[in-house]
Amino acid sequence: MTPPPDALSAAGAPPTVAHPAGPLPALRALIAAGTITPDHAQELAAEKLQDLWRRTRGYEPQTEPPDSGGFLGRFFRRKAVDEAASEAPLGLYLVGEVGRGKSMLMDLFFASADVARKQRLHFHQFMQQAHRRIHAWKQQHGDTADPIPPLADSIVAEAALLCFDEFQVHDIADAMILGRLFEALFARGVVMVATSNTAPDDLFRGKPGRDAFLPFIQMIKQRIEVLHLESARDYRRERIRGLPTWHVPPDGRAERALDAAFAEMTGDTPAAPCKLTLLGRAVEVPLAARGVARFEFNDICGRPLGPADFLAVATHFHTIVLDGIPRLGPENFDKARRFITLIDALYEHRVKLVASAEDTPDRLYERGENAAMFERTASRLVEMQSQEYLALPHLT
Numbered sequence: 211m212t213p214p215p216d217a218l219s220a221a222g223a224p225p226t227v228a229h230p231a232g233p234l235p236a237l238r239a240l241i242a243a244g245t246i247t248p249d250h251a252q253e254l255a256a257e258k259l260q261d262l263w264r265r266t267r268g269y270e271p272q273t274e275p276p277d278s279g280g281f282l283g284r285f286f287r288r289k290a291v292d293e294a295a296s297e298a299p300l301g302l303y304l305v306g307e308v309g310r311g312k313s314m315l316m317d318l319f320f321a322s323a324d325v326a327r328k329q330r331l332h333f334h335q336f337m338q339q340a341h342r343r344i345h346a347w348k349q350q351h352g353d354t355a356d357p358i359p360p361l362a363d364s365i366v367a368e369a370a371l372l373c374f375d376e377f378q379v380h381d382i383a384d385a386m387i388l389g390r391l392f393e394a395l396f397a398r399g400v401v402m403v404a405t406s407n408t409a410p411d412d413l414f415r416g417k418p419g420r421d422a423f424l425p426f427i428q429m430i431k432q433r434i435e436v437l438h439l440e441s442a443r444d445y446r447r448e449r450i451r452g453l454p455t456w457h458v459p460p461d462g463r464a465e466r467a468l469d470a471a472f473a474e475m476t477g478d479t480p481a482a483p484c485k486l487t488l489l490g491r492a493v494e495v496p497l498a499a500r501g502v503a504r505f506e507f508n509d510i511c512g513r514p515l516g517p518a519d520f521l522a523v524a525t526h527f528h529t530i531v532l533d534g535i536p537r538l539g540p541e542n543f544d545k546a547r548r549f550i551t552l553i554d555a556l557y558e559h560r561v562k563l564v565a566s567a568e569d570t571p572d573r574l575y576e577r578g579e580n581a582a583m584f585e586r587t588a589s590r591l592v593e594m595q596s597q598e599y600l601a602l603p604h605l606t
């Protein structure tokens with residue numbers, strides 16, 4: 211697998227270099243260079259982001275004096291906290307369908323934002339970090355002390371501007387802490403920008419406990435302006451449409467094609483290994499960026515992973531780039547079984563697959579346990595290369 215810096219020079223998705231004059235000039239420069247197509251809805255969003263860029267220049271939240279205890283100390287602390295919230299610039303919540311350029315726009319903003327402490331992270335990653343810190347804090351201080359204020363303090367110490375990619379709330383454990391955590395963050399003057407497929411009013415809809423979640427939605431709408439990115443085009447789909455998704459054989463040429471596909475889908479967002487943690491275990495992802503993961507066949511089918519792990523992969527990533535699917539036989543029926551389960555999960559969640567393989571799907575596993583079952587896998591693999599399949603939205 212070529213290291214990401216080389217893959218990046220293969221061009222593709224637009225770069226997100228900092229522009230000294232802000233995200234709107236950055237977007238216009240990409241259009242002028244012919245790197246991206248002009249899009250009215252994106253321009254409107256970039257104008258909003260430009261406005262926020264201006265309002266956050268040199269932004270530093272008013273940090274409250276350390277609690278000196280006593281009534282007056284608490285009184286002044288409360289006052290300082292309220293002022294920090296009311297003086298902070300309103301954030302922006304970019305909502306729209308997939309492939310509209312939400313992450314690209316947020317990245318242009320983030321790269322040029324002139325804020326000393328800023329962080330851009332996947333929302334899921336942020337929540338995992340929050341749970342880990344709460345857990346560690348409780349181990350030190352016991353269950354009765356409130357972990358939220360120290361958690362908020364530690365987050366603010368790292369970032370006055372938080373940019374969340376793919377804001378989403380699926381999990382009751384997240385829903386339960388979000389209200390108080392965000393309240394504490396806003397009170398400390400944190401500015402938030404987010405991208406999401408879900409409007410705030412639809413977050414956590416239909417889930418048990420939604421009523422208790424509604425005040426959180428109200429708070430979001432007070433502190434973050436919601437902007438619908440109404441672009442008519444799914445640029446991601448257009449990008450993958452031009453790409454062959456099945457490369458035979460898995461030689462150097464195929465590897466370069468997969469490098470280019472990965473670069474096309476991720477732009478110059480630095481790719482890095484990551485872990486998906488689920489109940490007491492972790493799935494190691496060798497390389498990931500912007501919802502795209504890259505695996506060697508053995509990374510994912512040569513390890514003792516099961517349906518729950520594949521499900522986590524299929525919901526977390528919209529695209530998988532998979533290197534080197536071998537021809538399988540009776541001696542590696544276990545790898546074949548995992549591959550069948552993996553493809554089922556990817557297919558059911560409409561994950562896009564770009565792969566290199568030793569052969570066409572129908573000839574990958576002709577003899578061995580479950581070989582009959584593999585016929586369905588082969589047929590799914592063929593369907594997954596179709597334009598119709600590639601156009602389907604990812605189901606998370």
Ligand SMILES: Nc1ncnc2c1ncn2[C@@H]1O[C@H](COP(=O)(O)OP(=O)(O)O)[C@@H](O)[C@H]1O
Pocket residue numbers: 223224245246247248249252306307308309310311312313314315405444445446449474475476477500
């Ligand atoms: N106006 C455009 N012209 C060409 N490509 C674009 C344009 N806007 C976005 N893209 C590309 O389309 C892909 C999807 O954009 P992304 O920002 O990831 O979408 P979203 O976050 O809305 O799902 C990315 O590779 C991005 O660089």
Ligand SMILES: [Mg+2]
Pocket residue numbers: 312313314375376405
């Ligand atoms: Mg995105």
